[in-house]
Amino acid sequence: xxxINLIAKTYSSLKLNHLDRDHIVYLQQQRxxxxxxxxxxxxxxxxxxxxxxxxxxxxxxxxxVVKKPAMMENYDRFVTDKRLKLRxxxxxxxxxxxxxxxxxxxxxxxxxxxxxxxxxxxxYHQKALELVQANLFARSSLANTKRPLYHYTxxxxxxxxxKKVRTAAVVIPRGNIYPIFNVASPLLPLLLxxxxxxxxxxxxxxxxxxxxxxxxxxxxxxxxxxxxxxxQLAGRLNIKFNHPISFVAGGGELLTEHTQKVAxxxxxxxxxxxxxxxxxxxxxxxCRKLGRLHVMSDLCIIENVDHNYNPVPKGQYGEKxxxxxxxxxxxxxxxxxxxxxxxxxxxxxxxxIPLPTLLPVQGRTSDFVYFRKSQGGYEKxxxxxxxxxxxxxxxxxxxxxVQTERNELTFYYVPQKNxxxxxxxxxxxxxxxxxxxxxxxxxNLKFKLVDSIARDKxxxxxxxxxxxxxxxxxxxxxxxxxC
Numbered sequence: 307x308x309x310i311n312l313i314a315k316t317y318s319s320l321k322l323n324h325l326d327r328d329h330i331v332y333l334q335q336q337r338x339x340x341x342x343x344x345x346x347x348x349x350x351x352x353x354x355x356x357x358x359x360x361x362x363x364x365x366x367x368x369x370x371v372v373k374k375p376a377m378m379e380n381y382d383r384f385v386t387d388k389r390l391k392l393r394x395x396x397x398x399x400x401x402x403x404x405x406x407x408x409x410x411x412x413x414x415x416x417x418x419x420x421x422x423x424x425x426x427x428x429x430y431h432q433k434a435l436e437l438v439q440a441n442l443f444a445r446s447s448l449a450n451t452k453r454p455l456y457h458y459t460x461x462x463x464x465x466x467x468x469k470k471v472r473t474a475a476v477v478i479p480r481g482n483i484y485p486i487f488n489v490a491s492p493l494l495p496l497l498l499x500x501x502x503x504x505x506x507x508x509x510x511x512x513x514x515x516x517x518x519x520x521x522x523x524x525x526x527x528x529x530x531x532x533x534x535x536x537x538q539l540a541g542r543l544n545i546k547f548n549h550p551i552s553f554v555a556g557g558g559e560l561l562t563e564h565t566q567k568v569a570x571x572x573x574x575x576x577x578x579x580x581x582x583x584x585x586x587x588x589x590x591x592x593c594r595k596l597g598r599l600h601v602m603s604d605l606c607i608i609e610n611v612d613h614n615y616n617p618v619p620k621g622q623y624g625e626k627x628x629x630x631x632x633x634x635x636x637x638x639x640x641x642x643x644x645x646x647x648x649x650x651x652x653x654x655x656x657x658x659i660p661l662p663t664l665l666p667v668q669g670r671t672s673d674f675v676y677f678r679k680s681q682g683g684y685e686k687x688x689x690x691x692x693x694x695x696x697x698x699x700x701x702x703x704x705x706x707x708v709q710t711e712r713n714e715l716t717f718y719y720v721p722q723k724n725x726x727x728x729x730x731x732x733x734x735x736x737x738x739x740x741x742x743x744x745x746x747x748x749x750n751l752k753f754k755l756v757d758s759i760a761r762d763k764x765x766x767x768x769x770x771x772x773x774x775x776x777x778x779x780x781x782x783x784x785x786x787x788x789c
Contacts, residue, residue: 315440322604327660334603337632338366345638348386351377352638366607371615371628372642374426381427385637387413390429399427408432413636418584425702428584431636438486438587438633441605442580470499471549474521476512476530479504483527483558486587505530506691513543522549528556529674531577532565538572545573553578553594560667581667583646585639586631590664595657599664606631609641610648623649623665675773677749678712689771691743695735701728704759708772716752718759729753 322330342361345352355370377384381392395415398404409415415429430438477483487502501519503512505526516524516534524545526534531554537543547554554569557580569577579592581599586606590599601608609628610618618624627646631639649665676684692707692715704720717736721728733751740746 315437319441322661325660330603330660334607334632337604338607338630341632341635341638341640344635345386345640349638350383351380366630366641367609367617369641372640374643378426385429387636390636392427395427395429416584429637430634434633434636435486441588441602471523471551472499472519472521473523473525474501474503474516474519476503476505476526479506509533509537513537517544521545522547522552525555527558528561528565529559531556532568535568535572539568547573547575555580557582583644585642585644586629589629593655593657593659596655598651598655599667600655600659600661601664603661605633608648610650618649620650621652623647675709675771676777677745680748684777687743689773692736692739693770695739699731699735702732706759706770706772709774710752712774712777713748714750714752716754718754718756720756720758
């Protein structure tokens with residue numbers, strides 16, 4: 307990409323805040339047309355899907371909807387680079403030794419369970435990944451605010467001269483956020499001093515590392531930001547955030563009022579909300595002035611629709627969204643169905659940024675699971691220690707882990723095929739995960755084959771894990787935090 311290009315991409319993201327709406331719409335349409343032309347010319351799947359459609363004159367909503375199963379079932383025909391073969395990528399990705407590498411030296415394949423709980427593989431070319439990283443740097447590190455561009459010139463110059471922004475990312479190992487930082491552009495260290503921590507490590511270890519590193523900026527999932535804020539309030543964590551562009555950013559799940567409250571108490575900072583998915587890493591980010599989510603219209607198009615794919619008016623929540631990723635030319639995501647509940651706001655944000663804004667996202671929350679210890683008291687775990695190993699199980703279509711009793715988990719699953727071996731493989735994987743957590747003798751596993759996984763009635767989302775929540779007598783019982 308080159309240093310000049312990296313800076314150019316960063317400034318391109320920043321300049322968007324200074325354009326008017328007509329320019330933003332024009333830029334979006336130009337990128338959409340370029341994407342459609344490239345896709346039809348190079349993807350057998352889309353060439354057949356769009357047969358008879360004039361892509362030069364049609365509206366976006368005239369194009370068919372694409373769903374995750376269709377993408378995965380036609381993967382080799384779906385992608386635009388013929389070197390990419392699903393089975394070969396899966397075999398390569400399964401080897402942990404490749405976590406720090408790029409596939410074929412150019413590509414980054416990432417697993418996602420998504421809101422449907424169905425495993426999918428999304429692959430980015432290095433150029434697209436660098437665009438994501440430049441965008442994150444511009445709209446998080448340099449703040450999503452409407453300031454004069456010379457303000458950012460000064461910060462970029464200081465970063466290049468050695469006063470780099472110290473950024474800590476506390477992420478799930480091998481999760482869908484981890485690769486963005488793990489396989490970073492070799493030029494990104496010219497602007498940032500990056501420290502990657504894994505959220506499955508003991509909390510005291512993470513706290514010690516953060517105290518030693520003293521980050522200017524902190525990025526993690528919402529649940530873990532709340533946990534770290536509580537550590538700061540307790541005096542065990544001592545992050546000062548002295549840099550002029552210091553920020554705390556959360557993504558990957560619903561940013562709750564509780565997280566915002568404890569972050570304000572701990573650091574006097576609002577958490578910047580980053581809304582995205584593996585299919586499009588940055589779909590919206592919140593402004594610092596009012597905290598409203600602004601859609602990144604130069605990177606994606608988000609359609610808010612009902613169950614029949616009809617557009618939903620502004621000010622109302624829909625039942626799903628259709629995503630068009632404007633920068634992934636290798637695996638085109640065009641009118642791709644995601645089971646997220648969103649809505650567009652009626653009015654523009656008073657911060658002055660001209661990008662459209664969303665109503666508060668009705669996303670998933672991740673519950674901790676509490677298990678009773680044999681000697682009394684409880685141990686607390688984040689469910690990702692069970693979920694992450696299942697990302698790489700190709701024959702599993704959908705699943706849900708339900709804590710049916712305090713020390714009992716029931717695994718509901720939908721296999722890709724009628725595979726008799728799937729339960730045996732899942733049993734092995736989950737028992738290994740329980741053993742690593744020291745729970746193999748305390749937690750009973752049950753399995754149930756089902757036709758489908760039902761959505762959560764309240765959130766209308768597919769919950770990958772259902773916890774019983776904290777026990778009522780937790781306050782009087784010894785508690786070990788294992789995250």
